[in-house]
Amino acid sequence: MAKITFITKDQETIVAEADSGSVMELAVAHNVKGIDADCGGVCSCATCHVHVAADYMDKLEAAGEIEKDMLEFADNASDFSRLSCQMKITEAMDGMVLNVAN
Amino acid sequence: MSESISSESICLIIGASHAGVNAAFALRKEGWTGSIQLYDADPLLPYHRPPLSKAYLSGGDEIEKHLLKSAQSYEKEQIDLHLGAKVSAIDPKEKKITLANGRSQVYDKLVMATGARAFIPPIPGIEKTTHLFTMRTAEDSIQIRKALDQHEQKRVLIIGGGYIGLETAASLRKLGAEVTVLEREERLLARVTAPELSQFFQALHQSNEVQILTGKNVVAAKTTPSHTEIICADGSRYIADIIVVGVGIRVNTELAAEADLVIENGIRVDSAARTSDQDIYAIGDCTLHYNPHYKRFIRLECVQNAVDQAKIAAAAICGKEATYDSIPWFWSDQYDVKLQITGLSTGYQEALVRKEEGEAVRFSIWYFREDELLAVDAINHARAYMLGMKFLKTGQKIDKTKLLDPKVELKPANILQQ
Ligand SMILES: Cc1cc2nc3c(=O)[nH]c(=O)nc-3n(C[C@H](O)[C@H](O)[C@H](O)COP(=O)(O)OP(=O)(O)OC[C@H]3O[C@@H](n4cnc5c(N)ncnc54)[C@H](O)[C@@H]3O)c2cc1C
Ligand code: FES
Numbered sequence: 001m002a003k004i005t006f007i008t009k010d011q012e013t014i015v016a017e018a019d020s021g022s023v024m025e026l027a028v029a030h031n032v033k034g035i036d037a038d039c040g041g042v043c044s045c046a047t048c049h050v051h052v053a054a055d056y057m058d059k060l061e062a063a064g065e066i067e068k069d070m071l072e073f074a075d076n077a078s079d080f081s082r083l084s085c086q087m088k089i090t091e092a093m094d095g096m097v098l099n100v101a102n
Numbered sequence: 103m104s105e106s107i108s109s110e111s112i113c114l115i116i117g118a119s120h121a122g123v124n125a126a127f128a129l130r131k132e133g134w135t136g137s138i139q140l141y142d143a144d145p146l147l148p149y150h151r152p153p154l155s156k157a158y159l160s161g162g163d164e165i166e167k168h169l170l171k172s173a174q175s176y177e178k179e180q181i182d183l184h185l186g187a188k189v190s191a192i193d194p195k196e197k198k199i200t201l202a203n204g205r206s207q208v209y210d211k212l213v214m215a216t217g218a219r220a221f222i223p224p225i226p227g228i229e230k231t232t233h234l235f236t237m238r239t240a241e242d243s244i245q246i247r248k249a250l251d252q253h254e255q256k257r258v259l260i261i262g263g264g265y266i267g268l269e270t271a272a273s274l275r276k277l278g279a280e281v282t283v284l285e286r287e288e289r290l291l292a293r294v295t296a297p298e299l300s301q302f303f304q305a306l307h308q309s310n311e312v313q314i315l316t317g318k319n320v321v322a323a324k325t326t327p328s329h330t331e332i333i334c335a336d337g338s339r340y341i342a343d344i345i346v347v348g349v350g351i352r353v354n355t356e357l358a359a360e361a362d363l364v365i366e367n368g369i370r371v372d373s374a375a376r377t378s379d380q381d382i383y384a385i386g387d388c389t390l391h392y393n394p395h396y397k398r399f400i401r402l403e404c405v406q407n408a409v410d411q412a413k414i415a416a417a418a419i420c421g422k423e424a425t426y427d428s429i430p431w432f433w434s435d436q437y438d439v440k441l442q443i444t445g446l447s448t449g450y451q452e453a454l455v456r457k458e459e460g461e462a463v464r465f466s467i468w469y470f471r472e473d474e475l476l477a478v479d480a481i482n483h484a485r486a487y488m489l490g491m492k493f494l495k496t497g498q499k500i501d502k503t504k505l506l507d508p509k510v511e512l513k514p515a516n517i518l519q520q
């Protein structure tokens with residue numbers, strides 16, 4: 001089980017738990033604002049963009065080529081950017097804090 | 103604000119798919135405090151449509167994996183969702199709608215998000231076949247899977263080599279079907295892409311053992327209890343257990359027409375998504391709208407347009423200034439290939455193909471009218487797609503020689519005109 005905290009642009013904090021699926025699916029299930037996931041999770045829209053707390057960056061599986069390219073030119077991109085639809089929930093994410101990028 | 107929103111005001115939305123659902127949530131975000139009522143004839147919780155021909159068809163997931171919003175999100179935002187509820191009439195004078203079950207409901211603001219339905223061409227004999235399917239709703243996708251399970255031979259004929267037909271072909275191939283695609287034009291995707299991309303997809307499907315036949319105009323269908331025979335104008339005949347028709351859509355404009363809204367190849371709306379009736383807005387696949395980048399009226403069938411127009415309409419309904427001026431974008435996933443498109447290539451004079459070095463299949467097609475970039479099609483190449491979108495937004499001019507040189511890295515500083 002991984003407990004993940006989402007902080008939205010208007011500073012709403014939502015804590016949610018899951019042991020499978022993607023981080024985007026978890027966010028959508030909990031109505032996290034700013035995770036629109038317009039493409040439904042296929043790495044085509046960048047509307048599921050989050051900033052990962054620094055201490056969790058190396059606990060995540062590296063981003064694939066398409067995700068990296070989508071992020072390079074996305075709005076509000078930083079070194080801590082990820083597309084949450086490409087983040088498969090693992091135990092290692094327990095306690096992770098994510099700031100919604102848009 | 104031009105009008106005050108009272109907590110008694112009712113915004114009623116017909117159609118709870120990409121456009122309607124996004125409009126409902128955007129209304130709350132923009133400060134609509136009145137009631138929001140969403141109606142859809144489909145009985146399922148609103149879902150993403152693109153996976154219907156892709157992961158949902160091939161993966162056998164539950165539809166719950168593809169919901170637009172969770173059930174609790176509607177409750178949390180106080181959006182009243184009426185599913186399995188078909189709207190049968192609008193009375194713009196009385197400002198009310200009537201449902202198929204006879205009930206009626208008044209509104210202050212109405213949003214038409216009625217989208218489109220699959221079109222079945224009037225081919226003689228086609229109405230009699232029991233093996234015929236379309237691809238528009240979750241139920242369509244479920245029925246195709248069921249039919250496939252029932253047939254040992256799994257011979258599938260897809261009429262129409264557009265995106266939906268090709269995605270369906272790829273997904274059914276994954277499920278072990280024997281797939282043939284019949285396309286009327288001389289090449290696949292003829293009306294939407296350059297010949298290079300048509301050739302690429304033809305080869306991709308052929309290498310996955312899907313038979314692609316172009317120049318095939320279907321003129322008749324003959325059905326027996328076990329299968330259907332399809333006959334083409336050139337006399338060729340094909341036998342199939344399952345036929346999927348993917349030849350396009352018809353816009354759902356009947357309600358709007360009866361309400362006397364202006365319709366031209368879609369419900370005509372202004373830049374704030376308002377129809378010819380002050381209190382009625384229209385969004386998504388059902389609209390004909392002006393695109394300021396391309397300086398013409400267009401009708402689009404894509405998620406981007408549904409979502410972006412929904413946000414504009416919501417802002418306008420809440421009395422804010424809002425103008426629709428998005429750059430369209432679209433994607434298609436077939437096998438392990440991702441196509442991403444930004445812009446509209448219609449009317450292009452030149453299609454430049456940039457191939458990247460290396461073994462992986464990765465290229466992009468840049469469509470120009472003289473110096474003006476119109477669109478980019480990117481194959482496994484999100485960088486080209488994102489850059490293309492950026493250049494379309496800013497209108498920056500591209501150095502075509504550098505663009506075509508794979509040794510020049512694809513970066514704004516490298517390929518923009520100095
Ligand atoms: C198989 C498939 C694959 C696709 N793939 C992609 C893709 O990869 N990328 C992309 O960008 N786009 C894709 N699209 C297109 C995209 O799904 C549409 O552009 C999008 O669904 C449009 O949303 P909409 O809300 O405007 O209309 P629709 O999705 O058509 O929804 C309209 C809704 O209105 C309801 N309705 C209509 N009339 C009434 C009535 N009288 N009463 C009650 N309810 C009514 C319908 O039941 C329906 O749910 C795909 C479409 C299909 C079918
Ligand atoms: S949901 Fe579209 S990129 Fe993640």
